[in-house]
Amino acid sequence: MRKLLLFVSFIISIALYSQKTTLTIPSSKMQEDREVTIVLPASYEKDTNKSYPLLVLLDGDYLLNPFQGVIDYGVYWDEIPETIIVAIHQNKKGERYSDTEVNPANGLPVEKGSKFFEFIAQELMPSIEKEYRTTSFKMIAGHDVTANYLNYFLLKEQPLFNAYIAISPELSSGMEKQIPERLKAINEPFYYYVSTANGDLKKMQKRILDLDTAIKLVAKNSLNYKFDNFKTASHYSSVLYAIPEAFYQFYAIYQPISPSEFSEKIAVLPSGYVDYLKTKYDLIEKNLYLKTPIRYSDFKAIEAAILKNKAYAELEQLADLANKNYPKTMLADYELGLMYEKTENYPKAIKLYQKAYQKEEIGDLTKDMILDKIESLKKQ
Numbered sequence: 001m002r003k004l005l006l007f008v009s010f011i012i013s014i015a016l017y018s019q020k021t022t023l024t025i026p027s028s029k030m031q032e033d034r035e036v037t038i039v040l041p042a043s044y045e046k047d048t049n050k051s052y053p054l055l056v057l058l059d060g061d062y063l064l065n066p067f068q069g070v071i072d073y074g075v076y077w078d079e080i081p082e083t084i085i086v087a088i089h090q091n092k093k094g095e096r097y098s099d100t101e102v103n104p105a106n107g108l109p110v111e112k113g114s115k116f117f118e119f120i121a122q123e124l125m126p127s128i129e130k131e132y133r134t135t136s137f138k139m140i141a142g143h144d145v146t147a148n149y150l151n152y153f154l155l156k157e158q159p160l161f162n163a164y165i166a167i168s169p170e171l172s173s174g175m176e177k178q179i180p181e182r183l184k185a186i187n188e189p190f191y192y193y194v195s196t197a198n199g200d201l202k203k204m205q206k207r208i209l210d211l212d213t214a215i216k217l218v219a220k221n222s223l224n225y226k227f228d229n230f231k232t233a234s235h236y237s238s239v240l241y242a243i244p245e246a247f248y249q250f251y252a253i254y255q256p257i258s259p260s261e262f263s264e265k266i267a268v269l270p271s272g273y274v275d276y277l278k279t280k281y282d283l284i285e286k287n288l289y290l291k292t293p294i295r296y297s298d299f300k301a302i303e304a305a306i307l308k309n310k311a312y313a314e315l316e317q318l319a320d321l322a323n324k325n326y327p328k329t330m331l332a333d334y335e336l337g338l339m340y341e342k343t344e345n346y347p348k349a350i351k352l353y354q355k356a357y358q359k360e361e362i363g364d365l366t367k368d369m370i371l372d373k374i375e376s377l378k379k380q
Contacts, residue, residue: 019044025127029118035089036060036124039068040132041075041082052084053137053288054128056120056161058146059096060087063239067141070243079255080247081290084132086124090146100149107172109152117152121160136289139191141165141246143239147194148172154192155182163191163250167242168200168235171207180214183223189287191224193246199234224250224287253283254290257301266305273305274317293325296363303335307342315339330356330365337373346377353377 019040024033037060041052055071057063064087074080090096101113109117128134140150140161147169153160155178169175183192192215196208212227226249230241248255257266257280266276277298285291299322306314315335323332337352357370 025124027119027123029123030112030115034119037064037087037089039064039085039087041084043082051133051135052082053139053290054134055083055085055139055141057085057087058140058142058150059090061089061091063087063141063143066240066243070247074247074251078295080251081254084134086128096146100145102172104173107174121153125160137162139163139165141167143167144170144235148175151175151179154179159186162189164193165242165246166194167239168196168204169194169208170204171211176207176211176214179211180218183215184218184220187222189222189224191250193226193242193249195228195230195238195242195245197230197233197235197238199238251288253280254288256295257298262301262305266301267308269305271311271314273302273311274314274321277302277321294321296326296331299331300363303338312339312342315342326362328360329362330359330370331362333359334365334370341377346380350374350377
């Protein structure tokens with residue numbers, strides 16, 4: 001546990017470069033002012049053409065720092081995309097309990113609970129989407145009573161969010177049936193994470209376990225679902241365990257090609273290495289609404305698979321893809337030159353390497369390296 005706390009303290013320190021602003025928003029729905037903290041990614045002001053996923057945090061007073069820490073740590077290693085965070089403050093006067101008030105009989109929001117729902121859906125979200133550059137990938141997260149409350153946005157005919165992180169939810173009446181039924185009816189890519197811990201109240205934990213059993217019966221390829229039961233965590237420390245588990249589950253497809261992905265999924269293919277790369281980035285765009293250039297490291301991973309399996313003809317396809325993603329660099333000409341080198345057409349390889357030399361360096365492709373290749377091939 002001590003190591004986990006030290007880790008979280010470290011990743012929180014990385015967040016220094018993000019832009020954080022606390023605003024007071026007058027709400028006509030709630031007839032009161034509400035405080036929210038907006039955290040913009042470090043690149044937000046510099047890259048004005050870029051849009052970002054959105055994370056809305058209930059219990060923002062104490063969930064903001066750990067969530068921001070995990071996101072910034074993942075961004076540092078290019079395993080999680082930069083994200084706009086909107087943290088709603090609910091703990092100055094115990095607002096979280098009145099905000100999440102439900103009717104015990106039917107489990108539906110009542111009184112201030114229904115007004116808080118309208119505040120988020122009809123005031124806060126439209127304002128955020130108008131003011132900031134957000135993508136269509138929208139997440140919401142909460143803990144115990146707020147983790148239960150976020151499910152009401154899922155139960156709408158058109159869910160307000162497409163990714164839900166419910167940490168130790170204190171489930172309302174009927175949620176164990178309503179959530180799986182709703183998830184079963186959704187056909188587009190959807191994300192749901194729920195967790196419990198041995199430190200949760202046993203009655204509360206049993207209902208979460210029942211929910212997990214029911215969701216696992218929803219067999220849909222479009223549903224990205226993960227459940228965790230943290231055996232050594234308290235009700236409160238489980239937050240620190242759950243956040244990275246949720247994000248790394250949701251963003252598994254986004255992450256760079258890892259050694260295990262390379263050896264277990266790519267290198268074993270008989271062919272179609274470039275198609276694998278195209279499909280990976282198509283799925284990132286389709287499922288996460290993120291259009292991102294193919295990473296240089298992923299180009300090199302596919303190149304390695306091609307060389308390993310002597311599928312040299314695919315280097316031409318890789319060169320075409322490189323030209324689309326990095327047209328000003330030497331990558332495309334290098335890949336095409338590599339194809340001719342491996343097929344022992346050295347004059348063509350030299351010509352393409354000379355062409356590559358005139359372009360920008362990228363990654364470990366340097367002018368010195370290209371010159372060495374040219375000199376080596378001239379001796380063939």
